[in-house]
Amino acid sequence: MSSSIKNSIFIFILLTTFLSSSSYNTTQESPIEKRYKKWLTRYGNLRPSNLSNMDLKKRFEIYKDNVQFIDKFNSENHSFTLIDNKFADMTPKEFKAKFLNEKAGNHTHLKRGSYRNHLNISQETSCPASWNWVAKGVVGPVKDQTKYCGSCWAFSAVAAVESLMHLKTGKQLSLSEQELVDCDTSYNKGCKGGLKEMAFCYIAKYGLASSNDYPYIGADGKCKSNIKRSATIYGFGKAKTRNEKWLACYVANRPISVSMWSHPRKFMLYHRGVYSCRRCGHYETNHAVLVVGYGRHKSTGLNCWFIKNSHGKDWGDNGYMYLQRNACDGIGVCGITQTPYYPI
Structure with missing residues (x-):
């Protein structure tokens, strides 16, 4: 039986279960019930097949x-909008526990001198007013970590290495996040979280398999041996922290892996526009992403970073988001400039 037929059957079962369990099944459906039925038709196949009536x-x-929450927020004229996407039947607490990375802000393991400015960027360096690596064809397709696995650290690191390989060879590779989840365990913890810079250390030492040779399953697995490595790097560098001007110059050189603080509900339901956080300064970051460009947002006119996420193309703006830039005296909103790393 094909996967499309299985999905159709599962959605039918979900809809039938919902209708039979609804307290309103003998009266006219409310607008929210109609909206939920439409949502189930689109996203029901992503839910476990053993959902009970109570679930x-x-x-x-x-x-x-x-x-x-979405309707109220969108009526308040913010710089970004929310939508009932595939996470809309999850609580922020559930989303945080499953997909946000508590370890993203803990970098005390790195010794002084273990990284440096390999790109020789300084305060005097001039960089373009805007930049977009996606438009230049350097960034690979958006991937999806969301199989109940907090592996954003692996996806951010792999996306950076894929772009670096394209810059070096002109080839677009798809590399394995699952290898990092399974094998990079000296400090990182697989689906329970990790650090992108430690992933770079692993890749520099062992190389990395392709996603075809070592496919993503979204769960902790046993490390496979004797896998062909499709890419390697020499190490990693770190951009100057807490300085958006410097970060822009680094991004104009190559996509940069960063960590940010993601509001569990607003980030979860983000749709379009320029995402922002209310306060500036230090954040305990909880999610790793890839900065692939910067410039002025067409609709809002705001300066922004262009971010590649790892929640699939059905999240955000085709898998991407825009994050407000130059709003915190150069420090960066949402902690964006606190831990910027890049492979070399």
């Missing part, structure tokens, strides 16, 4: 609460 009722109540 589905709970998911509906969570969905309803998120939709109320």
Whole structure:
């Protein structure tokens, strides 16, 4: 039986279960019930096939609460909008536990001198007013970590290495995040979190397999041996922290892996526009992404960073987001300039 037929059957079962369990099934459907049925048709196949009636009722109540939050937020004229995407039946607490990385802000393991400015960028370096590596064809397709695995650190590191390989060879490789999840365990913890710079250390030492040879399963697995390595790097560098001007110059040289603080609910439901955080200064970052450009946002006119995420193309703006830039005296909103690393 094909996967599309299986998905269709599963969605039908979900819809039937929802309708039969609804307390309103003998009266006219409410607008939110209609909206949820439409949502199930699109995203129901992403849910476990063993959902019970009680589970589905709970998911509906969570969905309803998120939709109320979305509609209220979107009516307030913010610089970005939210949408009932594939995470809309999850609580922020669930999303944080499954997909955000508590270890992203802990970098005390690195000794002084273990990294340096390999790109020789200084305060005198001039960089372009805008830059976009996606438009230049250097950035690989958006991938999806969201199989209940907190592996953003691996996806951010791999995306940076894929872009570096393209810059060096002109070839677009798809490399293995799963190898890092399974094998890079001296400091990183697989689906429980990790650090992108430690992933660079692993890749420099061992190389990295392709995603075809070592496919992503979204769970902790046993490290496979005797896998052909498709790429390697020499090491990693670190951009000057807490300085957006310097970060822009680094990004104009190559995509940069960064960590940021992601509001569990607003980030989870982000759709379009320029995402921002309310406060500046130090953040305990919780999510790793890749900065692939910067410039002025067409719709809002705001200066922004162009971010590649790892939640699939059905999240955000086709898998990407825009993050406000030059709003915190150069320090950066959401902790964006605190831990910028790049492979070499």
